[in-house]
Amino acid sequence: MINQIYLRRKNKLILNKSNEPTPQLHNIATSAANFESLGYSLSKPIIDILYTYSSDQLNEFYLSTFHSLKELLGADKTYKPMYPNFPQQVMKASDAELYMNAVIHYASIGAILPQYEQQTRLPLYDRTKLQLIALGSMDDFLTIFRNLLSSKTSLSESDREDLAYVFASLPEHVEQIIPQDIPLKENVALLGKLIVENNLNYKLLIQYVKTAIDVLRLAVSLSDGDISLAANTRFKSFKRKERRLLLALLENCGSIEEDMKRYKNRWIRLGERLHPAEYKQFTKANEAFSKLRNNEDIPTFNGLVAQALQNNQIDDAIRLLSKRPGEFARKLDQLLRMHPKPQSVIESFQLVADKVETAVLLQVREHFKHRNKDKEKRVFFPKGNVAKMYVIDNTLPAIDENVCEAAVRLCENSLIEAYKQKEPLGKVYLDEALKNYIVPFSQRSANKSIKSVVRGSKIDIAESTSIRTFLYWKDGSNEWGTDIDLSAVMYDDSWGYLEHVSYTNLRSAKYKSCHSGDITSAPAGASEFIDLDIQSVRNFGGRYIVFSIHSFSGEAFNELPECFMGWMSRENPNSGEIYEPKTVENRLDITSDSMICITMILDLYENKVIWTDIALRTEPDYANNVEENQMGMVLMGKALTSLVKPNLYDLFKLHIEARGELCGNIEEADLIFSVDKGITPFDLDIIVADYL
Structure with a gap:
């Protein structure tokens, strides 16, 4: 499992030389050739170690590593699309044949598929670049997890799963993994859960828990809730030692009442699980719980700031915010719009900017760099475990450009001063x-993928004639089967609709694009593919292609045993197998609590894939398909292709x-x-x- 994680994250393996070398030249060459069939090659240090292996050791290495790579790429599945000789078969079939096959399949509730003989396919003609598997070390492997806990940004579910495995499997290395400083409070909560669940020394946690909100996050984490606190949590029944730990940590914090009031109702629910009155020694915690239950007045910092701004007492608000520079940074735009002398706001912020987290300064800098650009929409990625995006009209009034430039310079100077404290490069x-x-900045809701990419990033498309996307899923609990649909919608430069390829329209002769056939039930797994001829779409004015996945049968993706999507670059789409692992560019697990996912957008003018991985709320009038969600898809597409981060x-x-x-x-x-x-x-x- 360690090498499986290491391979996925770094393309590295931990191997040790054997004491009884029995060179297996032929078997090593065969193994290397098989790895190349998946798009990977072995580095010389790894091959040198394999020369010291016995036959059994080599076999064990090959089987485990080959299986890990196949699983990573999705090559461990059997892909049987409705039309086995796709794409040529779909492009050549008559409309009547495609129509009748669909009618019979739907009428049988997915039980009957058309029967075709699978023709012998030509060997793969595509040239592929091999990825090198390097030799790693245990220290390098552990550094990954020390880095994750040191992060100033939220971690993905995949990150959290890997950390959980390492803490459970390598307890002797835990103190080596835990960094001296954990700047992100969500990671403190995650660490606390790992310490409690693995019965490790609670003293490892105490130095990181400093506020009541830290304690709340820990309780949420132990209850498998949303540690960003964006959603409410149903707290579990804590064990007695867990209740004592949480109350002791709360008692050890500084001022707790204001922080507890911020999440008043959650603390009242948590108190019902902690039974603080049973622990008389925690007097401060008991008093705070009592005040919350009895609705006693507890002044809050945010309340005072809001009141000052509401009364137009901007200088009073600035004096308050100077005590909490991070909040000052987040309200800088509002203060500059409200204050009659914006330059004085900049001067006040300059006095505390060096105390603002660098991640926040980077975002403030970028905001003011593009503050007055003519943007139709504003985009927000809210906290939470689902990859949602909010798009609203941009109604912000302009701020003087000189003021914006001053804010940018101030952030840059503060960042440079902070970075000077690090080691020379x-x-x-x-x-x-x-x-x-x-x-x-946030990977909290990112799905697991071969290459972890941040939303909005633009990846070069490999030199190829076509893009082939693939979808694989297995039935969930729906007794009538699970129907997941893969769709592609083509738009011009102005986001005018041109064409779509989906279960309702299997092919487009004009754009030389086609769908492998709609399968509506997958007890043993099902797959769908879409091929797009890049140059043909360009020739007829296409620029953007939005790829989306829809749950027609109504289950959320996280309710399915398995669901993933990816894409391949194919030079000769009718050569090789329909699914060729060595041509896979990326693969993404679809696990969000939603029924629509926009996975990526092609920009054919820039020749790039824009990685999106966004969940779209389901509001179709009739059915959950691409036609009924056009408005949402265009809105999201415009926002994601013009994103400024x-x-x-x-x-x-x-x-x-x-x-x-x-x-x-x-x-x-x-x-x-x-x-x-x-x-x-x-x-x-x-x-x-x-x-x-």
Whole structure:
């Protein structure tokens, strides 16, 4: 399992030399060739170690590693689309044949599929770039999880699962994993749960829990709730030692009443589970619970700020906010709009900017860089475990451009000063392609994928003639079967609708695009594919292609045993198998609590994939399909393709200005930031720990 995680996260393995070498040249060569069939190659250090293995050791290595790669790519599944000779078969079939096959399949509630002989397919003609599997170490493996706990941003479900495994399986390394500082409170709650569930020393936790909200998050985490506190939690019945721990931690915090009032109802529910009155020694906690239950007045900082702003007492609000610089940063735009002398707001913020988290400063900097640009919509990604996005009209009045520039300079100067405190970087090569990759501020609701990419990032499309997307799922609890649909909608440069390919329209002769057939039941697993001819879509004015997945049968994706989607670049779509693992560019597990997911958008003018992984609320008039959700898809598409967020190029450039020397020659660089060398956009654990 350790190597399975290491392989997925870093393309690395931990291997040790054997004491009784029995060279297996032929078997090693065969194994290497089989790995290449999945798009991977073995590094020389790994092959050197394999030369020391016995036959049994080599077999064990091969079977476990090959299975892990197949599972990662989705190649461990059997793909049987409705039309086994896709895509050529669908393009050549008559409309009547496609129609009657669909009618019979639907009438049988998914039990009857058309019977076709599968023709012998030509061998794969596509040229593929192999990914190198490198030799790693236990120290390097553990560093991943130390980095995750050191992160200033939220972690994905995949991150949390991996951490849970490491804490449970490697308890002897736990103290090596836990960092001296855990800046994000959500990660403190996650650490607390791991310590409690694995019966580790509670003293490992005490130094990180400093506020009542920290204690609330820990209780939520132990109850498997949303530690972002965006949603309410049904608290579990805590064991007696867990109740004592939570109350002791609460008693040990400073002022707790104000923080508890912020989440008053949740604390009252939690109190019903903790029974604080049974523990008379926790006097401060008991008094706070009593005040909440009896509705006694507890003044709050946010209430005082809101009152000052409501009464137009802007300078009073600034004096209050200066005590909490992070809140000052978040309200900076509002203060600049309200104050008659915006420059005085900038001057006040300058006095406390060095105390603001660098992640917040980066976002404030980006906001004011683009503050007055003519943007039709504003986009928000709310906290929570579901990948939602809110889009509203942009009605913000303009702020003087000189004031905006001053805010940007102030944030930049504060960031550079903060980064100067870190170790020097030496000569650094910085790849301009990193401008297409978004800084990972939140991965909380990101689905597990081969390459973890931040929403809104733009990935180059490999040189190929077509894109093939694939969908695989298994039935959930619906007795009539589970019907999940893969769709692609084509739009022009102005987001005018051109065409769609889905279960309602299996092919488009004009755009040379087709669907492999709609399967409506998957007790043993089912798959659908869509092929798009890139140049044909371009030739007829297509620019954007939105790929989405719809649950027609009504189950949420997280209710299914399995559901994933991905895409391949194919030069010769009728050669090779329909599913060729070595051509897979990325694969994404669909696990959100929703029934529509917009997974990615192609921009054929820029020749890029825009990674979206967004859940869309279901509000169709008749059916959950692409036709009934056009308005939402266009709105989301416009927002995601015009998204303005801090990018990795700007982040690394600030670090270089603070503690490095920009180097134009990659060969002379001590450190490389690029898409495929050195520190890449996929090294999220390093970025969130060392550069945010």
